């Protein structure tokens with residue numbers, strides 16, 4: 376039964392909204408989550424994190440990708456992989472995710488209402504359901520966790536069948552014969568490499584000369600080498616002028632006259648805040664050029680003190696993991712409760728094939744800050760686990776302060792990177808040193824041994840006392 380007034384109204388049930396509402400409930404406050412989608416979960420569950428990661432897992436399993444180091448590039452677990460094969464696992468996973476979330480809300484007594492929220496004044500939203508029902512609800516505080524939509528410039532002739540955005544790509548009912556991906560950001564790179572693992576010829580276009588600028592450059596060089604090695608065509612530093620359909624092909628025209636012909640095009644060059652429907656004027660709020668909200672980075676408070684925003688709608692880093700944490704902190708602040716400060720370093724995970732994961736400072740950042748440092752590198756093929764798994768690629772790089780021996784950053788590209796990173800993250804946040812890795816024993820054979828190898832590599836390069 377919905378109440379007329381809530382301590383906290385959360386708009387959006389993605390990672391930020393879910394975490395904010397449950398935090399409020401844990402404080403014994405009454406919280407309402409408004410969700411305009413058909414089911415709770417947000418972009419994360421329905422069109423973003425979980426579907427793309429499920430697709431990735433299915434592709435890697437059915438294609439036998441992980442075994443190709445041993446059995447050769449032609450090896451496949453299933454010869455003809457259809458879009459049905461890919462969708463089967465997806466639907467099961469999504470059902471399970473939604474069920475878990477609904478149960479979490481019910482267990483914590485968080486009220487939910489399905490419908491679109493729009494402000495009528497700074498303390499009230501009107502919720503309109505698909506069936507046309509309207510409810511007015513008031514809140515002492517609000518957290519806007521409405522996320523983002525794919526950026527769809529008018530110049531791109533999206534048709535949902537051949538020229539797609541990252542939401543459409545999950546709906547197509549066939550696997551492309553060839554694919555052009557526009558935008559080498561996290562989403563573009565993930566989908567480009569997932570389809571390439573299915574042996575779909577892929578061209579990746581990026582208007583800038585670099586990609587994934589927040590990642591250590593040495594890692595990106597290794598990553599790009601791997602992409603080229605398996606035949607992904609990279610077109611860097613060239614903007615797309617137009618896309619047209621010619622016969623049964625998409626022709627992407629690049630600045631300078633080059634063209635890329637492919638069966639499908641995925642446009643993945645950016646996202647914008649899903650703020651259009653909120654009627655923010657009535658709340659006294661404005662948005663930036665990408666329709667995002669601006670907040671105080673410590674409290675997540677907008678310019679209207681009782682209205683907070685968290686998750687992708689406030690911009691970088693736009694990850695499910697960080698969105699959850701932002702939602703939690705925003706809820707604590709909004710309800711006048713003390714929020715434990717988040718640790719200094721959080722990990723980034725890019726689920727490309729191969730995975731990239733990083734935590735702490737890049738070599739470029741360390742240099743910029745003028746910290747004397749040394750690096751250690753380990754290749755996965757140097758570990759016994761790597762041999763057993765047939766890995767011929769994968770590397771870990773660690774950066775240490777020469778003066779204090781403190782770990783400054785860990786950067787991994789390769790199998791299991793997004794899991795492995797958490798060892799480095801713990802040592803970073805606990806202000807651990809090179810000696811930790813040298814002195815401790817790691818399970819054998821594991822990829823985690825790479826930590827020890829990289830640390831020893833750095834140790835060998837470190838100036839000795841008096842040098």
Ligand SMILES: Cc1cc2nc3c(=O)[nH]c(=O)nc-3n(C[C@H](O)[C@H](O)[C@H](O)COP(=O)(O)OP(=O)(O)OC[C@H]3O[C@@H](n4cnc5c(N)ncnc54)[C@H](O)[C@@H]3O)c2cc1C
Pocket residue numbers: 386387388389390391392409410411412416417418419420422423424425427428490491492493520521522523541562649652653685686687688693694695696697698724726
């Ligand atoms: C293809 C893809 C892959 C990704 N992979 C990863 C990954 O591997 N790891 C990772 O950490 N992150 C990943 N992300 C990012 C991750 O999905 C987002 O960071 C996360 O979903 C953001 O959460 P959020 O809480 O901001 O809201 P979202 O998950 O964006 O959800 C917002 C919700 O608000 C609802 N809403 C919007 N307006 C209204 C309104 N007016 N009234 C009611 N409800 C409204 C929407 O319906 C939606 O359900 C990926 C994203 C994409 C697109």
